[in-house]
Amino acid sequence: MSWDISGYEKWTWDEIPLGAMTLEGGTGVEHKTGDWRVKRPVWDKEKCKNCLFCWVYCPDNCCEAKDETMVGIDYEHCKGCGVCAQVCPFDAIHMMGEKDARAEEEGEH
Amino acid sequence: MAENNIKVMAASGDQMVAEAFRQANPDVLPVYPITPQTIIVEEFDRFVAEGRIHTEFVPVESEHSAMAAAIGASAAGARTITATASQGLAYMWEELYVAAGMRLPIVMANANRALSAPINIHGDHSDIMGCRDSGWIMLFAENAQEAYDDTLISFRVAEHPDVMLPVATTLDGFITSHALDRAELMDDEVVAKFVGEYKPERSLLDTDDPVSYGMFANLGNFYMENKLAQRKAMDASMKVLQEVGDEWEQISGRPFEMVKTFGMEDAERVIVVIGSSIGNARHVARILRERGEKVGVVGLRVFRPFPAEQLVNALKGAKAVAILDRTESFGGEGGPLWAETVAALTKAGVDVPCRNYIYGLGGADVTVELLEGIYEDLKELPAQAAKHEIPAVAYRGNRS
Numbered sequence: 001m002s003w004d005i006s007g008y009e010k011w012t013w014d015e016i017p018l019g020a021m022t023l024e025g026g027t028g029v030e031h032k033t034g035d036w037r038v039k040r041p042v043w044d045k046e047k048c049k050n051c052l053f054c055w056v057y058c059p060d061n062c063c064e065a066k067d068e069t070m071v072g073i074d075y076e077h078c079k080g081c082g083v084c085a086q087v088c089p090f091d092a093i094h095m096m097g098e099k100d101a102r103a104e105e106e107g108e109h
Numbered sequence: 110m111a112e113n114n115i116k117v118m119a120a121s122g123d124q125m126v127a128e129a130f131r132q133a134n135p136d137v138l139p140v141y142p143i144t145p146q147t148i149i150v151e152e153f154d155r156f157v158a159e160g161r162i163h164t165e166f167v168p169v170e171s172e173h174s175a176m177a178a179a180i181g182a183s184a185a186g187a188r189t190i191t192a193t194a195s196q197g198l199a200y201m202w203e204e205l206y207v208a209a210g211m212r213l214p215i216v217m218a219n220a221n222r223a224l225s226a227p228i229n230i231h232g233d234h235s236d237i238m239g240c241r242d243s244g245w246i247m248l249f250a251e252n253a254q255e256a257y258d259d260t261l262i263s264f265r266v267a268e269h270p271d272v273m274l275p276v277a278t279t280l281d282g283f284i285t286s287h288a289l290d291r292a293e294l295m296d297d298e299v300v301a302k303f304v305g306e307y308k309p310e311r312s313l314l315d316t317d318d319p320v321s322y323g324m325f326a327n328l329g330n331f332y333m334e335n336k337l338a339q340r341k342a343m344d345a346s347m348k349v350l351q352e353v354g355d356e357w358e359q360i361s362g363r364p365f366e367m368v369k370t371f372g373m374e375d376a377e378r379v380i381v382v383i384g385s386s387i388g389n390a391r392h393v394a395r396i397l398r399e400r401g402e403k404v405g406v407v408g409l410r411v412f413r414p415f416p417a418e419q420l421v422n423a424l425k426g427a428k429a430v431a432i433l434d435r436t437e438s439f440g441g442e443g444g445p446l447w448a449e450t451v452a453a454l455t456k457a458g459v460d461v462p463c464r465n466y467i468y469g470l471g472g473a474d475v476t477v478e479l480l481e482g483i484y485e486d487l488k489e490l491p492a493q494a495a496k497h498e499i500p501a502v503a504y505r506g507n508r509s
Contacts, residue, residue: 013337018273019212020326020335021311025319 028077033060037080039095043073047092054084054093114296122253122285125292126192126218126278127152129260131162132300133216136187136307139167139178143197144230145282146220150192172197176204183213184322186312188264191215194282195222198236202243208275209244209339211323214267214307215275217245218260221384221435222282223471231472232282234384234436238412238445244339246276246346247413251369251387253290255410256280258363264304265353271345281385283472295361303360347414367411368419372398376405377428378487381420381450383409384435386468386475393480404484409446417453424454429490430463431483437467443502462494465502473506 003023017023041054050070054063062078064071073084085093118125127149130138140150156162165182169175175191183189193201198219208215221237223229241247246266250256256278263276280286311320326332354365371391373379380390387408397404407423409416424430432451434444442448443465451463466483469475483505493499 011331011334013334013341016331016334016338018310018338020210020323020331022321022324023311025321027321 032076034074034076034078037075037078037098039080039082040075040078040098040101041073041080041082041084041093042096042101043070044092044094045070047090049090049092051089053087053089057083057087059083114299116294118292118294119289120253120292120294121148121287121289122250122256122280123148123220123287124152125253125257125290125294126260126280127156128294129257129300130190130218131156132295132297133188133190133261133264133304134162134301135164135190135216137165137167137179137182137189138191139169139175139182139189140191141169141172141175141193141197143172143194144220145222145232145286146192146194146197146218148286149218149220172200173204176201176208179215179217180204180208180211180213181313183208183215184211184313186307186309186314188268188307189213189215190217192218192220194220195224195230195236198240199224202240205240205243205245205275207323210335212273212339212342213275214264214273216260216263216267217275217277218256219277219279220282220286221249221279229471230282232284232286232385232435233470233472234281234434235470237277237279238434238436240277241413241445244274244343245413246272246274246343246350246411248276248278248411249384249409250278250280250285251385251408251410252285253280253288253292254363256285257292257294258357258361258365259410261300261304262350262353262357262365264307265356266346266349268307269346269349269353270310272342272349274339274342274346279384284385293361299360303357343414347416350411350414365410366419367409367416368423369408369410370405370423371395371408372403372405373407373423373426375403376426377403378484378490379405379407379424379427379430380433380480380483381407381409381424381430381446382433383412383446386433386435389475389477390433390480393477393484396477397481397484402484412446412449415449415453417449417456420450421453421457421459424450424461425459427461429487429494430461431487432463432465433483434465434467435469437470441502447502462490462499464490464499466505467502468505475506479506 062074223233224235248259259278263278267276390406432447447465
């Protein structure tokens with residue numbers, strides 16, 4: 001359904017949806033939770049055999065696959081739990097400090 | 110009174126609740142058995158086994174799961190019931206707040222029972238009064254008939270668009286849950302018409318129109334607004350309760366009074382009490398009034414929302430009031446009924462001396478002598494109040 005949330009910051013008790021409902025699905029995509037991360041998983045495409053263990057085990061659907069092939073990690077939502085790195089049988093994912101990773105990224109740009 | 114095929118039953122309160130549940134035709138009943146509520150689910154299970162009703166009966170592994178399943182079923186749009194008591198209700202604790210916060214119109218019967226330790230299976234209000242702040246509407250039946258009537262009324266109130274709150278319809282363990290009583294069972298079709306069909310506005314299972322319930326509301330993010338909405342709904346439920354109760358009176362001939370009075374036309378010494386002991390107090394007051402004593406009883410049938418206005422009106426002419434709590438609030442000035450009553454009187458500016466008694470814990474006998482003793486105490490109360498020497502909360506019925 002279409003849900004008009006314009007001006008929601010000013011909603012009063014009788015304007016909010018009953019029972020703290022959200023009247024649409026899939027809103028988690030809009031909620032960027034990746035900045036909670038302390039360590040990030042770094043995926044090595046060369047070592048990856050596309051077993052997709054990480055895809056199965058990730059508790060937050062952040063190991064992204066397409067056509068049965070691993071394509072990358074969703075850093076906007078990954079919280080850095082490290083399960084993917086733990087379950088990978090091929091050492092294709094290693095955890096890296098978020099601070100170092102960001103410094104490295106900035107160096108590249 | 111409407112045309113009605115009334116069946117007069119010799120039944121326990123639990124049986125009458127089971128009959129009311131059957132007649133309300135719920136969709137889902139997740140439940141775990143616990144004394145003294147067990148008869149309710151045993152009876153209901155029998156109705157299901159006999160094919161008299163097609164409710165989804167879910168025998169879960171604990172009360173925590175029972176309420177969790179009830180929350181899920183209700184959010185999915187099902188008319189949902191459950192029943193519990195004592196430790197079971199305590200085990201549901203966190204879920205009770207979830208049900209209320211998500212505004213789910215679950216109807217739950219509670220056979221009021223003591224809490225451990227020491228272990229005790231008998232009636233008092235320790236369990237139900239403990240969850241008085243959880244956001245559930247709370248009804249207290251005096252007898253099997255009220256347990257039946259309250260249960261039917263509960264569905265209409267819970268599912269009313271101005272309310273949308275869970276309701277705990279309660280009866281005192283063993284005294285009301287198990288003792289055989291005379292009660293009238295109304296015709297199935299008449300009840301079905303009264304209770305009506307639950308038409309939820311939304312369903313968690315509607316994939317074409319998806320919703321999430323009870324969404325994250327952190328720092329300043331609508332948590333206060335959601336709680337205020339619950340308070341407003343609880344306030345609104347007062348009017349709805351009376352309207353639905355009055356409608357039920359038209360059908361049953363039995364009035365729904367949130368505050369029941371006896372002898373209050375001239376009573377000076379008054380006992381305020383809730384639950385099955387209202388009957389005991391009325392019995393004793395009748396004996397004393399026959400001897401010319403000006404005593405009375407004010408009994409509550411509803412505790413949440415608290416019927417402050419009716420209670421204050423009933424007590425306006427009183428000279429001394431005893432408030433009886435069948436539960437403890439250790440370290441407090443008194444029990445929950447005491448606290449609410451005194452607050453209501455103070456707010457209304459009614460200056461009448463009150464004192465608090467704790468009685469009947471763990472099913473301790475509520476005798477004629479006990480209640481006579483309290484009426485006797487009240488003779489001294491106005492003089493004690495004048496000297497600012499109202500006695501502290503006192504136990505009655507214990508070995509002293």
